[in-house]
Amino acid sequence: MFKKLYIVLILGAALACKGAPKTPPGPVTAGDLHPDEQQSVVVKQVADLISKYNYKKVPLNDSISRIIYNRYLKSLDDNHNYFLASDIKDFEKYQDVLDDDIKEGNLNNVFYIFNVYKKRYNERITYSLSQLNNNFDYSKDETFTFDRDSLPFVSSEADMNNLWAKRVKYDLLNLKLANADMAKNKETLRKRYQNLISQSNKLSKQDVLQIFMDALTNAIDPHTNYFNPANAAEFNIDMSRSLEGIGASLLSENDYVTIKTVVPGGPADKSRQVNIDDRIIGVAQGKTGEFVDIVGWRTDTAITLIRGPKGTIVRLKLLPKGKAASDKPKIVELVRDKIILKDQSAKKEIRTYNENGKTVKIGVISVPAFYLDFAAYRAGDPNYKSTTRDVKLILDTLKKVGVDGVVMDLRQNGGGSLVEAVDLTGLFIKTGPVVQVRDARNRVEVDNDEDPGVAWSGPMAVLVDRFSASASEIFSGAIQDYGRGMIIGTQTYGKGTVQSVINLDQVISPTIKDMIAKITQKGTKQAPGALSKFGQLNLTMAKFYRVSGGSTQHKGVTPDITFPAVIPLDKYGEDTEPSALPYDMINPSTYTKVGDFSAVLPQLRKLHEDRMNASASYKYLLEDIADFKKRDAEKSVTLNEQVLKKERDEDEQKAFERNNLRRTALGLAPLKKGQTRPRNEDLDFLKIEAGQILTDYIGMGNKLTSNVNP
Template structure:
């Protein structure tokens, strides 16, 4: 994932400016840590070093890792700091561990204040260039991603690069509007917004950044949250309830979509995806778009929020698009996110295969949810995944489906108990998962209900974003031989976390009211999941019996991409009795799947082409500053997208579309789901032949 692109250029010989001598008007910032943060730092260090599943001692090696992660979070593309800054920071490299332990936070704050000084220098300078004539006719190249290059040697080198950014921004706007004066005003507002937003930074922001650098150096799922972030995390983003239903993050100065809340307004459009970048937001049908590039996350959220039933429009750059490509405009009607809409859903599809008609039921499970408050209050009608799926199974049996596919794609997990009880709907009883705690004690969690709610043909569809509880369910179904696992290698999140309110944890009889609030929350890793066969789901996840193509690059996502992730390992398997075996059928199922792929390669060509285009976009670090070339590249990119999508439409039996067609956005292009149902019909056919 690209980490912080903020870019903007400066100085050209054609500009009548003394770039080397430019000085920002207002660049001083002197944020300082407070006493509460000092105490929090010491407490978090103590909790992690004493109670985290992954045993660590803070030392110079960990300090160097924290230092690298902190710098990466501030200036990951090397467009702000000077080499002289890094030389000055070198003294901090091996003492951040001591700073954390002692609660002495002046070092990380000093680094941040220098970063903010450079940040404002760059944007003030970029803003000043717009008051002069700019030569856009000269052919140049602009390297916007410098993460593999050294930091700037001096201010002159920084100015040369930033000049090119200003030119690029102007040309990019010119492709849509030739009025240079208007485009300069747009950029002035954008650049000024970067400066204005930086002035809103608080010591809480700095503390969160530094603690993130610390915890990610330990493991990817041990996290600290400031009080504000803790409130957001508690509802997995009020943001998911504040307008469109999406988890957002600020990356590379873009407000980026990290996940879509199932059942929410964004989800219903079927046009938003993880890693899409929001370029601008407009209110209503006719409101002007407001550029939000560089905005603080919370400020962008305030703009995206609105009354239920109101319309908001977005300009979106999808993850496979370069920053020079034309954004897509998407309309969303805001609404309150109703949790029922994130519940399990059913769908029935008809297939004609091997000379027979089949009805396949699909159950999409977006998460493993449970209304704990209702359950604890004794409400017999409490909401849960298992209860909902049980009702769906009864409905599908009445519809006389021939088989069922449980779709766990994009299901990041949830309640462990629900993963266990859901497994119990498909097996008689027995162990489902093993958990080893930080004391190395192993607990086996069983399904104790001997009722089988569905014993027919079963497949489970997973992808790279199926994690945690999803992996427990899929792993158990695979170990019992109860169904076919289809899709892609799952995420590999096999660790257990507990949420600790730091203030409550340290009070412990101490009535100091100053510690009663404002300390934040620690998500601490306390255990590790293991399948009943003894294999950990950590790092490796669950491997499918038959792999299906995917748009998710496994090299970019998954636990095995996290440097500090716990490793895969095994323990002794627990005693269980498989209910079936796929060993004899899998070769034939794979052969039939491969034969379909050979007969119509268009869908697989689509996935291969998308992957190639994504790789090209990721490895493109230099752009041409030339209007004709930029326009040509944009037109080529848009036509490539149409041609690529038509490959998938052909494979799905849908009519082809032309560039500019808008009536195709609601068509079902879920190839993996369709092929999963097809594989299950093959299984049913082969089982029939076997009989």
């Protein structure tokens, strides 16, 4: 889509560097982070692309500068826990100049603000450490205000100390309620605070750029995003549901990069030498490369050495769980391979229902995202990973076991590949338009399903919630417009904009790259699978429209049968984003409806409502929603041990009793105190009800005219 425009972007964008960076504002202290020439190039290039090609056409001026400024401060200190009022007064001079800084590639003011933040952060945690020597009185009727975003910034260091003394007191009280050994609790908290300082000191200039670029891009629209090289790699792994590496997830613990999970069938698993909680202390490339000591490294930095192309060798120096740092490490040689992230792929289950004495089988397909391994697809790999391919295989399996209907569960599915949204829709209709896309020049393109094959022609429903977005809304909107299936759940997110992925390495001119390489004086040798240098821009360039003409933007998709909103609609969704594009309409596409549920929906709604009025599960769900709203409105907590313990005990008992009532309502045995819930037990009442609604429809004799038979 819009390939010509993308080629123009790639071939036509070149950037000229204008002079050296300005002198940093304020005093320079040890530990400060500073921008480099490469980041200057990135911020100018991103600003140029946004100004020229973003759908919204927002000029970089003083007005947008203030929005960027406020977003940047909010991202650093949203809860007003670190900056002093005097800091904010000092920063005010940057409100109207950030737009000029961005155009010039001058990040010194941005980094100055960040360095003040980092200094304040470390001061607060250091102060917290000093408070651990105190003995707090938990019989006082004090409160700690944990939600401060609507309160003014603290005016003095004395007031800040008072705030943080209460925070330390609260942290210790939390530990004390679980364990009376205060010496142990203080040591636990000391390690926690020391780790926070350690992580703070590992922050890099790339982190600063990422935070600021988020403020910049989100001031334009919520879905234009810059990804630094490491985040770009993670984004593309998420899209493809695959990566090339050793097949293990890592986490930093006490300055060690630690193995936390091992992917079954991956190189780490097959070696039988890599175990959970092993600590990686060194990484070497190939059979003869020198080991790089990674103790104290950030996880994302270590990952750049450990991941790499399929077939290459990486050697790890491991300290097994329980071994001391002074013990001899073991060395493991692994051949990297392609890892398919199966736990994040489409899955199926079969639920049975009783309809007038007859057993009805409903296949439920949970789709977590619209993923596609672009690299494998372009390379002609016949086994490339994609949502549509996975769902097609699942549907074939469900047909073999004779299911009567299919529920597509798209809850929490934030979208992904537009191609997959179109192709997945094509599994349920013969041919026809699926989505319309209008660019900034008002040109409209229609994406069609061209494949007349139908993988499932029977009854179907689509289950959605507030976090069903983008590609999920394209799919559910098309299914609704065609009358192919019922949409069940809550109003979806409303993300109806199109982003084009721009690799900045391909956009920035070779001359600029050479200049930066000379300035930084870095060699060209890179580890296998090295990241891009400049990162990636996902740029909003168009809007989605349903085949019926309405945009999915802002309004999302309204279900045919509505469930209570577990996710607060007033807190999450496109219509809560100040910079979101509005809803509008264009002409509908030419398409032929295959069915119409209007005649049966009133009866289906009544059956659903009657069931809900008599359902204990529904009652408990509404109570849970009310409790969540109550908790969400709270801004402070008591520091009186006896009062807090009483509140916690009552809440715990209430949750225990309600959980057992919920289990009983679903026909499950209640649990005893301390008993662990069985691993594969399903308490998803809303999913069960979605299957029941489809069962009701099947029991009504499929009163729907359909033209989708394969």
